[in-house]
Amino acid sequence: MTKKKEKRILTGDRPTGKLHLGHYVGSLQNRVELQDKYDTFLIIADVQALTTNFDKPEKLSEDVRQVARDYLAAGIDPEKTTIFVQSLVPEIAELTVFYSMIVTVNQLRHNPTIKSEAEQYGYKEMSYGFLGYPVSQAADITFCQANLVPVGEDQIPHIEQTRKIVRKFNNMYGEVFPEPEALISDFPRLMGLDGKNKMSKSLNNAIYLSDSKDEVQQKIMQAKTDPARIHKDDPGHPEVCTVYHYHQAFNSEESDEIAEKCRAGTIGCVACKKRLAEKLNAFLAPMRERRKKYLENPELVDRILMEGTEKAREEAQKTMEKVREVMKIDYFKK
Numbered sequence: 001m002t003k004k005k006e007k008r009i010l011t012g013d014r015p016t017g018k019l020h021l022g023h024y025v026g027s028l029q030n031r032v033e034l035q036d037k038y039d040t041f042l043i044i045a046d047v048q049a050l051t052t053n054f055d056k057p058e059k060l061s062e063d064v065r066q067v068a069r070d071y072l073a074a075g076i077d078p079e080k081t082t083i084f085v086q087s088l089v090p091e092i093a094e095l096t097v098f099y100s101m102i103v104t105v106n107q108l109r110h111n112p113t114i115k116s117e118a119e120q121y122g123y124k125e126m127s128y129g130f131l132g133y134p135v136s137q138a139a140d141i142t143f144c145q146a147n148l149v150p151v152g153e154d155q156i157p158h159i160e161q162t163r164k165i166v167r168k169f170n171n172m173y174g175e176v177f178p179e180p181e182a183l184i185s186d187f188p189r190l191m192g193l194d195g196k197n198k199m200s201k202s203l204n205n206a207i208y209l210s211d212s213k214d215e216v217q218q219k220i221m222q223a224k225t226d227p228a229r230i231h232k233d234d235p236g237h238p239e240v241c242t243v244y245h246y247h248q249a250f251n252s253e254e255s256d257e258i259a260e261k262c263r264a265g266t267i268g269c270v271a272c273k274k275r276l277a278e279k280l281n282a283f284l285a286p287m288r289e290r291r292k293k294y295l296e297n298p299e300l301v302d303r304i305l306m307e308g309t310e311k312a313r314e315e316a317q318k319t320m321e322k323v324r325e326v327m328k329i330d331y332f333k334k
């Protein structure tokens, strides 16, 4: 028998495309470890994806499955983690409406992540759904009574907003929810292949978990290195080189030696990149192996999502029963 895990985790992503090495280093790797210790719920937040992609809803069905395959390939185990789809748990939408009465528009307007995302998307005016997505995220976190929310720093304002809502709800109507805490990942952001920005799909500088061996090799061979190295035996500066940063992240046993040889000009960029590409491909090999099974049997992925969603709904229904009871809107309950 598996030991009952005491604390519950909820975390997740908006499905907007393929996940990359930056996602792996920043969150997936951590989730794979946490699933052994905690009862883990993983939300594929398709409704939240619509807050910015409302004009392309037809993309969602593939994006949801893509993210699910990336999770499974990365080692998320559906026996340990409940993977589910946000829009298929209508109780989340219901809870969002109740929460929306106890959040002020000003709190949302001042949320720094909302502000910077609105700027990033060039919104002069925000939709009600976009401005309010932190409220919906509070419902994501609390419908399953989560205690811990592993996230990156940009999500802290949303967790703070969730805690405010929970305190207010519990005070006003009765104790229904635990106050969730953020588990902040302190992994350094992985740089993109351009060596200038963090790895990101929109900047076209990413290595995807689903890239083939050849794609990885090609991307690494084209990556920017130390601009001061023109000839193979020029002394290099590994600290400014993206390829070296990847050696540190994915080839830590050799990275000191590589830095030394780079500084001495005794390893050229081409050789250094070849070694990295080999390492990365070895690192991605088990993921490719697992992904193959799911690509060949897409119905397996759908079944995992359906079962996970069913389990999430059961939790949601239990919670909503309590919510209606403390709010005294269970009119016909005997």
Ligand code: TRP
Pocket (backbone or CB within 6 Å): 010, 011, 012, 013, 014, 043, 045, 048, 137, 140, 141, 149, 151, 155
């Ligand atoms: N906002 C998160 C992101 O953009 C995704 C998300 C949706 C989430 N619901 C959540 C994260 C609940 C943690 C908990 O990455």
